[in-house]
Amino acid sequence: MTTGKFITFEGIDGAGKSTHLSFVAELLRAHKKTVVVTREPGGTSLGEQLREILLHEKMHLETEALLMFAARREHIAQVIAPALERGDWVISDRFTDATFAYQGGGRKLERAKLEALEQWVHPHLQPDLTLLFDVPLEVARARLDATRTLDKFEQEKADFFAATRAEYLRRASEFPQRFHVIDSTQAISTIQEQLRAIVAGIDA
Ligand SMILES: Nc1ncnc2c1ncn2[C@@H]1O[C@H](COP(=O)(O)OP(=O)(O)O)[C@@H](O)[C@H]1O
Ligand SMILES: Cc1cn([C@H]2C[C@H](O)[C@@H](COP(=O)(O)OP(=O)(O)O)O2)c(=O)[nH]c1=O
DSSP: OOOOOEEEEEOSTTSSHHHHHHHHHHHHHHTTOOEEEEESSOSSHHHHHHHHHHHHOOOOHHHHHHHHHHHHHHHIIIIIHHHHHHTOEEEEEOOHHHHIIIIIIITOOOHHHHHHHHHHHOTTOOOSEEEEEEOOHHHHHHHHHHHOOOOTTTTSOHHHHHHHHHHHHHHHHHSTTTEEEEETTSOHHHHHHHHHHHHHHHTO
16 A cells, blocks of 8 residues: 655754745645645644743653653654555654754753653654754744744743754754755755755655
8 A cells, every 4th residue: 555755844943944844735635635734733633732831831840751752652643654654645743853843952851851851751653754954043033033923932042942952953864864954044946956855755
């Protein structure tokens, strides 16, 4: 049976990943794929309720990591795994790399604890492709300030985002076969051309 492919979008807040999500979904639809677009934390009714809590309430660092993985467990069971089994393609706005980057890099939770949760929640599932939208912190911050009211994570300071970005880049070099790092300071149209080539490659 053909199974679909699993694509994740990652980057620090304001890097520009949401800007490119629907573009990639449309590219895949043009390649005759059935595409499911979803997000984390969220993607299910329970997950969206957990998202509200995660984005707005202060909590212990480990509670935050556990709730991210609890929402993810539900997301995989209800949305991601069934879609891939049907042969659909899944695009998720963030997945487990975000927990390593934000709770691990940004908040300094030990990597071994996150690896244990990852092994528990999805021992056999990894994205086929992870698009990491990378920008310097000042660029991300300026984009956020220009556009929206900031949630709990977006209000964090520069050193938090520096550590989050560094952990994303470290993971990109640890898993080069699935990561594509995109220089998100480039013009949107230039990035779209790169995405077109990447999507053509993964569908080959
Ligand atoms: N390459 C780019 N050049 C200039 N502005 C951009 C670029 N990518 C995104 N933006 C703008 O930056 C802001 C944040 O982008 P968004 O996609 O919401 O970021 P994210 O989802 O990564 O937090 C938006 O106003 C968007 O239009
Ligand atoms: C999935 C995930 C997200 N997050 C954070 C990153 C973001 O600041 C926030 C929500 O992500 P996101 O949906 O990218 O926010 P927005 O729609 O405002 O661009 O949750 C974590 O800290 N850990 C995780 O595992």
